[in-house]
Amino acid sequence: MWCFSLQRRYLHSSLCLMKNLKSKTPAEQRWLQRQLKDPYVKASQQQNYRCRSAFKLLEIDDKFRLLQPGYSVVDCGAAPGAWSQVAVQRVNSAGTAPESPHGTVIGVDLLNIPPLDGAHFLSSHDVTDPATHAKLLELLPDGRAHVILSDMAPNASGFREMDHEKLIVMCLSLIDLAEKILQPGGSLLCKYWDGTLTHKLQERLSSVFSSVRTLKPNASRKDSAERYFFARMYRKTGKQS
Ligand SMILES: C[S@@+](CC[C@H](N)C(=O)[O-])C[C@H]1O[C@@H](n2cnc3c(N)ncnc32)[C@H](O)[C@@H]1O
Numbered sequence: 001m002w003c004f005s006l007q008r009r010y011l012h013s014s015l016c017l018m019k020n021l022k023s024k025t026p027a028e029q030r031w032l033q034r035q036l037k038d039p040y041v042k043a044s045q046q047q048n049y050r051c052r053s054a055f056k057l058l059e060i061d062d063k064f065r066l067l068q069p070g071y072s073v074v075d076c077g078a079a080p081g082a083w084s085q086v087a088v089q090r091v092n093s094a095g096t097a098p099e100s101p102h103g104t105v106i107g108v109d110l111l112n113i114p115p116l117d118g119a120h121f122l123s124s125h126d127v128t129d130p131a132t133h134a135k136l137l138e139l140l141p142d143g144r145a146h147v148i149l150s151d152m153a154p155n156a157s158g159f160r161e162m163d164h165e166k167l168i169v170m171c172l173s174l175i176d177l178a179e180k181i182l183q184p185g186g187s188l189l190c191k192y193w194d195g196t197l198t199h200k201l202q203e204r205l206s207s208v209f210s211s212v213r214t215l216k217p218n219a220s221r222k223d224s225a226e227r228y229f230f231a232r233m234y235r236k237t238g239k240q241s
Contacts, residue, residue, distance in 0.1 A: 038052065044082070049085055050081045051080055051082045052082075053151060054086050056217040057086045059217040059219055060189065060215060066230070066232075067087055067147060068091065069091055069100035069103060070102065070103050071103045072105075072141055073103065073104065073147045074136055074147070075119075075149045076127040076148065076149065076151075076177075076190075077127065077151050077152025077153065078107030078109045078113050079112065080111075080113065081113050084105055084107045084121075087103075087149065088118035095118070105118060105120070106122065106140065107119055107120070108136070109125070110124065120139060122135060122136075127152060127173065127174070127177065128170060128173040133177055137180060145182055145186060148186070148190075150171065150188070150189065150190040150191060151191050152167075161196065163193060164194070165195070167192050167193050168198070168201050171201050172204060174190055175204055175208060178208065182234050185233055187209075187234070188230075188234070190231075191226060192228070193225040193226060202214075202229065206231075208235055209232060210232065211233055212232075213229070213230050216228070
């Protein structure tokens with residue numbers, strides 16, 4: 001995801017950025033100018049989050065309290081690690097609140113995820129690969145997660161329908177992962193790009209979760225097709241390994 005490396009490379013100094021703007025392609029210039037104006041980008045720098053997406057999860061968790069101290073969380077598509085930072089704080093996996101239960105955070109990504117206190121990262125791992133599922137089973141306490149988070153996204157091709165379909169297939173694979181690791185009553189929060197197959201994903205989620213709702217946090221850009229399904233009360237299907 002070039003946007004995250006660019007964010008880290010360029011956003012340390014707005015001044016330097018403006019000087020560099022002329023050497024960028026028009027698309028890069030538009031992206032950089034949007035980043036400079038974005039209050040969530042500024043806030044993520046001030047609060048030491050690895051990227052602005054942290055605020056989407058903070059907003060969702062403030063409203064629905066899906067992350068509780070002591071919970072085990074699997075963060076799919078975790079790089080560069082902002083959602084994991086939020087999860088570590090909320091489930092107390094770094095033990096910063098000694099009086100509260102300690103949770104577990106495991107992040108998975110195809111890319112490298114820089115280390116984070118309180119999180120165990122599986123870099124260079126594909127969430128859709130059964131070998132990754134097997135590793136998660138080994139790493140999770142009792143082989144069970146309370147929550148699966150997914151902010152996964154394929155590299156966008158620019159063809160909206162094709163990208164939508166790819167991401168729906170990735171989200172559907174999370175239902176297989178849930179069968180293996182999600183405990184009964186557990187939750188799944190997954191990003192998708194809205195499109196013609198959205199209802200298929202919603203139907204599949206509704207077949208195994210008692211409650212499925214669509215979320216569009218304020219931190220999610222208004223002009224983007226990005227949405228989240230928040231599925232709660234997992235009903236085990238009995239197919240898990
Ligand atoms: C939008 S970024 C996630 C940002 C992250 N939530 C954060 O807050 O730092 C999407 C990530 O999904 C990852 N990804 C895409 N397909 C994947 C797959 N099959 N397995 C694991 N990660 C994947 C990408 O490498 C990318 O890092």
